[in-house]
Structure formats: structure tokens, C-alpha cells
Amino acid sequence: MRGLATALKREGETDDEAFERVKSSKYIIDFRHDEYWPFYTVKHRFGRIILTINTAHPFFTHLYDPVSKMALVQREEETDGAAALLEAEQQGPIVALDLLLLSLARTQSRLAQADDDTHRLLETLQREWSETYRIQLRA
Numbered sequence: 001m002r003g004l005a006t007a008l009k010r011e012g013e014t015d016d017e018a019f020e021r022v023k024s025s026k027y028i029i030d031f032r033h034d035e036y037w038p039f040y041t042v043k044h045r046f047g048r049i050i051l052t053i054n055t056a057h058p059f060f061t062h063l064y065d066p067v068s069k070m071a072l073v074q075r076e077e078e079t080d081g082a083a084a085l086l087e088a089e090q091q092g093p094i095v096a097l098d099l100l101l102l103s104l105a106r107t108q109s110r111l112a113q114a115d116d117d118t119h120r121l122l123e124t125l126q127r128e129w130s131e132t133y134r135i136q137l138r139a
Helices: 001-005 015-023 058-078 081-088 093-112 115-139
Strands: 029-033 040-045 048-054
Touching: 001 015, 001 048, 029 093, 040 115, 048 058, 048 093, 058 093, 058 115, 093 115
Parallel strands: 029 048
Antiparallel strands: 040 048
16 A cells, blocks of 8 residues: 555655555545547556546646646635645535546446446447547647
């Protein structure tokens, strides 16, 4: 579990803080920049569902990041300080988007456990959907 926490450590987070966050979470969102990955991937490790969002995919630049920043901008206008920024991350449309993606990740994780054929089918769906979405966003 400590190895997983180290791999999922966020910027500015200590190893112990990452371990406590991962240990207390059933659902984890991570970010990775990779030109060749789909816009999201799902892994199931140590009873946790890990959704990785690809920051190199147009999904991130056209949808995820703007929605995330929208929540921060709205909150910054209301109050000042770091505490306000932390609260903002847990409000608004970004929460709905995170929950949508986490429900997709959970469903995919559960279905993929059925058998190898289902697992491969879901990975193919993920790659095809991601590539189609990439093409549509660039059109």
C-alpha cells in the first residue's frame, strides 16, 4: 500500500500524507501526462479504484481543466486565502464531473473482473472512445 501511495503522491505531499490519503480513500483520481494514453484509465489496486486522467488528451484541456478552474475562480472572487481554494475544489460542476468519471471507473473495474474477454473489450472501448473524442475535439 505504501508503494501505491508513493506512486500516487501529489505535489507538495509527504509520503506519510499520501499514505494516509490513499489508505482512507476507496476512489482516487490521479493525473498523468502521456501523449499516447486514452483520456482516462482505470486500475483496481488494494481495494481502491484508481482513475487516471490524462492531462495530454484534449479532454483535459477542453473540458476537465476549464471546469476545475471555473470552480476555483468563482471561489476566489468570494473570499481570499488558501482555505478558500481548498473548499472550492469540492464544489460546483467539477464535483459532478469527478463523480461521473468515478462512476464510470467503478463500473468498468467491476465489469472487467468478470473475465479476460470482458476486460479486453472494456480496454478496447476505452481506447476507441478516447481516440474518437480526440478527433472530435480537434475538428
